[in-house]
Amino acid sequence: MARVEIANLTRRYQDHPTPALSNLTLSVASGEFMVVVGPSGCGKSTALRLVAGLDEPDEGTIDVDGRSMRAVPPQDRDVAMVFQGYALYPHMRVREILAFPLKMRKTPTADRARIVSETAGMLGIGALLDRRPAELSGGERQRVAMGRALVRRPKVFLFDEPLSNLDAALRAEIRVEIGSLVRRLGATTLYVTHDHVEAMTLGHRIAVMRKGTLEQVGTPREVYEKPATAFVATFLGSPSMNLSDATFSASEVVAGTVRLRATAAPAALKIGVRPEHIRIGEAPAGMASANATVTAVEPLGAETHVHLDAGGAVLRARLPGFDAPSRGDDVQLWFDPAQVHAFASDDRGERLDVKLEAM
Amino acid sequence: MLRPRNRAHPYLMLAPTLVLLVVFFILPLGVAGYRSAFSWDLLTPPRYVGASNYTRLFASGELLRTLGTTLTFSLVVVIGSMLLGLLLAMAVNRPGKFVGFIRASVFSAYVVSWVSVALLWMWLLDANAGVVGRMFARLGIGESGLLAGPSTALYALAGVTVWKITGYSMVIFLAGLQDIPGEMYEAAALDGAGSWGRFWNVTWPLLRPTTAFVGTSSLIISFQAFDVVRVMTQGGPAGSTSVFVYAIYEHVFLNFRLGRASAMVIVFFCLLMMLTLLQLWAWRLGQRGFRER
Numbered sequence: 282m283a284r285v286e287i288a289n290l291t292r293r294y295q296d297h298p299t300p301a302l303s304n305l306t307l308s309v310a311s312g313e314f315m316v317v318v319g320p321s322g323c324g325k326s327t328a329l330r331l332v333a334g335l336d337e338p339d340e341g342t343i344d345v346d347g348r349s350m351r352a353v354p355p356q357d358r359d360v361a362m363v364f365q366g367y368a369l370y371p372h373m374r375v376r377e378i379l380a381f382p383l384k385m386r387k388t389p390t391a392d393r394a395r396i397v398s399e400t401a402g403m404l405g406i407g408a409l410l411d412r413r414p415a416e417l418s419g420g421e422r423q424r425v426a427m428g429r430a431l432v433r434r435p436k437v438f439l440f441d442e443p444l445s446n447l448d449a450a451l452r453a454e455i456r457v458e459i460g461s462l463v464r465r466l467g468a469t470t471l472y473v474t475h476d477h478v479e480a481m482t483l484g485h486r487i488a489v490m491r492k493g494t495l496e497q498v499g500t501p502r503e504v505y506e507k508p509a510t511a512f513v514a515t516f517l518g519s520p521s522m523n524l525s526d527a528t529f530s531a532s533e534v535v536a537g538t539v540r541l542r543a544t545a546a547p548a549a550l551k552i553g554v555r556p557e558h559i560r561i562g563e564a565p566a567g568m569a570s571a572n573a574t575v576t577a578v579e580p581l582g583a584e585t586h587v588h589l590d591a592g593g594a595v596l597r598a599r600l601p602g603f604d605a606p607s608r609g610d611d612v613q614l615w616f617d618p619a620q621v622h623a624f625a626s627d628d629r630g631e632r633l634d635v636k637l638e639a640m
Numbered sequence: 641m642l643r644p645r646n647r648a649h650p651y652l653m654l655a656p657t658l659v660l661l662v663v664f665f666i667l668p669l670g671v672a673g674y675r676s677a678f679s680w681d682l683l684t685p686p687r688y689v690g691a692s693n694y695t696r697l698f699a700s701g702e703l704l705r706t707l708g709t710t711l712t713f714s715l716v717v718v719i720g721s722m723l724l725g726l727l728l729a730m731a732v733n734r735p736g737k738f739v740g741f742i743r744a745s746v747f748s749a750y751v752v753s754w755v756s757v758a759l760l761w762m763w764l765l766d767a768n769a770g771v772v773g774r775m776f777a778r779l780g781i782g783e784s785g786l787l788a789g790p791s792t793a794l795y796a797l798a799g800v801t802v803w804k805i806t807g808y809s810m811v812i813f814l815a816g817l818q819d820i821p822g823e824m825y826e827a828a829a830l831d832g833a834g835s836w837g838r839f840w841n842v843t844w845p846l847l848r849p850t851t852a853f854v855g856t857s858s859l860i861i862s863f864q865a866f867d868v869v870r871v872m873t874q875g876g877p878a879g880s881t882s883v884f885v886y887a888i889y890e891h892v893f894l895n896f897r898l899g900r901a902s903a904m905v906i907v908f909f910c911l912l913m914m915l916t917l918l919q920l921w922a923w924r925l926g927q928r929g930f931r932e933r
Binding site for chain 2: 362386
């Protein structure tokens with residue numbers, strides 16, 4: 282177990298005007314499971330490769346347990362990585378692949394065999410030890426790739442989108458497995474993904490990235506309930522947060538038919554409310570309400586997604602069960618104004634501390 | 641299964657290749673087999689001698705000598721060009737204009753005609769005027785010229801052949817190297833393998849099919865060696881560079897012994913056939929477990 286301290290990390294690539302990673306500062310506590318999440322091209326994989334030592338930063342430092350990783354080659358870093366494409370050696374059998382990191386680190390042969398069979402047992406791949414990667418299914422390959430990382434009990438685990446090559450059902454299954462496995466080992470983990478479900482379910486903390494910069498770090502709950510930027514607000518959660526352009530004048534924030542009272546706010550801003558906070562029907566006291574037209578209804582069984590047009594502001598509501606209005610209905614929606622988030626209207630979209638109340 | 645509309649169609653498709661194979665390969669081989677039973681000097685009528693061409697070939701020791709010369713030459717050529725080709729490929733396996741220039745330069749030797757290469761190297765190997773020849777003479781090797789010494793001439797020819805075909809091995813090895821996913825090396829580095837460990841556990845095993853291919857093709861090239869011998873040494877000195885294609889040529893065009901030459905063709909055909917089967921077997925072995933990558 283080890284602390285990972287990343288400070289002011291910047292990586293520029295030739296022929297690219299903007300840095301792939303700019304000024305990333307992130308500290309991962311010993312034994313912490315940190316998920317780095319963001320859309321493709323946000324710099325999350327770049328950051329991971331820098332920690333692994335597969336790439337050198339232009340600026341900034343990485344310390345593992347207080348030891349600088351500058352110019353330390355990957356083989357001397359004591360970090361293990363699970364690759365997106367698994368990177369299993371095609372000419373080796375599973376047994377050899379699992380033993381390889383031990384062999385390279387000169388573990389005695391007898392110990393090697395024991396550790397390999399222990400690890401294989403832990404991952405449920407004991408029966409596959411004599412197969413080659415070409416003879417394994419996607420899920421089995423994924424498990425072998427994890428086993429390869431696990432065998433040497435490294436200080437730091439790195440995961441680079443480990444589930445993205447699997448189908449949805451398997452992904453959900455292995456996601457849970459990874460979670461319990463890593464928690465059991467208690468290892469410091471950096472897990473890169475673009476999937477917000479993986480981020481929410483696996484991480485002790487989540488680091489949300491966008492365009493090479495860190496937008497927010499926090500526990501899943503903090504990040505979900507208090508997103509620092511408009512991007513974070515819409516990236517986490519499905520369906521994503523309803524975000525509308527709004528104006529402020531004469532103590533009133535207006536977006537379509539939605540009107541809220543505020544004492545102070547910029548003239549132009551964005552307001553957002555999560556789909557699960559929108560209800561349909563008569564508004565109780567103190568709740569904000571607005572008139573809207575139902576434009577689409579998507580019943581999913583456990584819940585129904587209702588698309589609403591509130592005077593130009595497009596909203597989605599997430600209602601339980603099948604109980605929902607039909608398309609074309611004029612309805613009244615309501616929500617708790619305390620659940621409304623306000624963001625600056627510029628590209629950065631920083632969270633605004635605006636107190637909103639019902640009219 | 642796909643069925644041809646007309647039963648003749650598949651054969652029609654095969655015909656061009658089949659005709660070429662029959663006219664230039666199977667038929668000459670048959671003629672050689674027939675001629676090997678006769679003694680013929682191209683002028684007087686052929687005389688039937690049975691298997692005596694073969695027995696003479698074995699008894700005189702000519703066959704063993706030619707075989708030894710050919711195999712020595714091939715061994716040096718195959719090992720030399722593969723080793724150099726692999727080393728060069730690893731050295732130039734990176735982007736960059738300068739590296740690209742080096743790549744093109746090394747490969748260019750492969751494109752030049754054999755005769756030009758032979759003439760160029762005769763000059764370079766000259767003990768008095770040639771750069772390379774003088775260098776070797778100073779080291780005490782082949783003071784009267786590398787091509788003039790019976791112990792050095794064959795190796796000099798092999799060296800020239802290596803120089804010419806290494807560019808080809810390099811290009812094939814380069815393709816093989818670039819076919820290995822970069823992720824493999826990254827995984828190996830994180831697994832704790834240093835640069836030697838990465839070569840030995842990733843590059844070398846994953847290059848096995850490429851190595852087999854380069855080995856086969858350089859072996860074929862080395863067995864076909866004729867031009868360098870014809871231009872540079874004419875099989876001499878003292879028959880030390882008489883590799884088998886040249887030996888056959890000598891029997892036909894210098895000694896007018898067509899029967900003996902034909903017998904040699906047949907014997908070497910059988911040897912090459914065996915070698916090819918061996919290679920095929922090794923190739924299949926190398927391919928196993930690589931189907932899906």
